[in-house]
Amino acid sequence: MDKKAKKRVLQMIPYGAYVVGTKTNEGAEHLMFGTWLMQTSFKPPLVAFALSEDSRTLANVRESKSFAVSVLADGMEGVAESLVDGSFKKVKTERTPSGLPVLVGAAGWIDCHVLEISEKGDHRIALAEVVDVASGPGKLMPLDALKWHYGG
Numbered sequence: 001m002d003k004k005a006k007k008r009v010l011q012m013i014p015y016g017a018y019v020v021g022t023k024t025n026e027g028a029e030h031l032m033f034g035t036w037l038m039q040t041s042f043k044p045p046l047v048a049f050a051l052s053e054d055s056r057t058l059a060n061v062r063e064s065k066s067f068a069v070s071v072l073a074d075g076m077e078g079v080a081e082s083l084v085d086g087s088f089k090k091v092k093t094e095r096t097p098s099g100l101p102v103l104v105g106a107a108g109w110i111d112c113h114v115l116e117i118s119e120k121g122d123h124r125i126a127l128a129e130v131v132d133v134a135s136g137p138g139k140l141m142p143l144d145a146l147k148w149h150y151g152g
């Protein structure tokens with residue numbers, strides 16, 4: 001396979017900017033910037049998120065069988081940068097009714113109950129049922145707006 005073409009073509013897949021919120025066994029909040037999200041079923045509503053095999057997020061998801069996706073809104077570039085830098089304290093959160101951390105000011109959030117985890121590849125796919133949602137102000141910030149790539 002042509003490596004340059006692989007990178008170029010796979011980077012054409014459009015993504016949005018999201019934050020995956022989880023809780024540790026001790027109840028501490030954890031937030032991760034991520035982008036590999038898709039819906040996989042209408043009935044029941046299912047989504048899949050690909051989580052890095054060595055991420056704390058995946059470890060939390062394995063334990064709690066849950067995560068919440070905050071949809072970053074246009075204009076939340078600073079929040080994305082803080083999360084990627086690890087400056088979590090700069091980011092304001094609130095909790096879903098189920099107790100998962102989500103971003104204040106997000107365009108929306110999705111509360112997810114994990115049904116299974118595919119163990120293939122360096123990212124593991126968490127397949128999850130959508131158990132609750134909230135819609136906020138603004139529209140999804142596409143990953144392109146940040147001029148970042150994840151994929152290739």
Ligand SMILES: Cc1cc2nc3c(=O)[nH]c(=O)nc-3n(C[C@H](O)[C@H](O)[C@H](O)COP(=O)(O)O)c2cc1C
Binds near residue numbers: 031032036084150
């Ligand atoms: C543009 C961009 C997109 C990312 N997308 C994902 C993703 O979809 N899934 C993922 O596991 N990590 C993704 N990451 C990496 C995570 O933000 C994070 O650094 C890493 O997975 C560790 O997460 P942790 O705090 O849960 O250990 C992305 C990073 C960047 C900069």
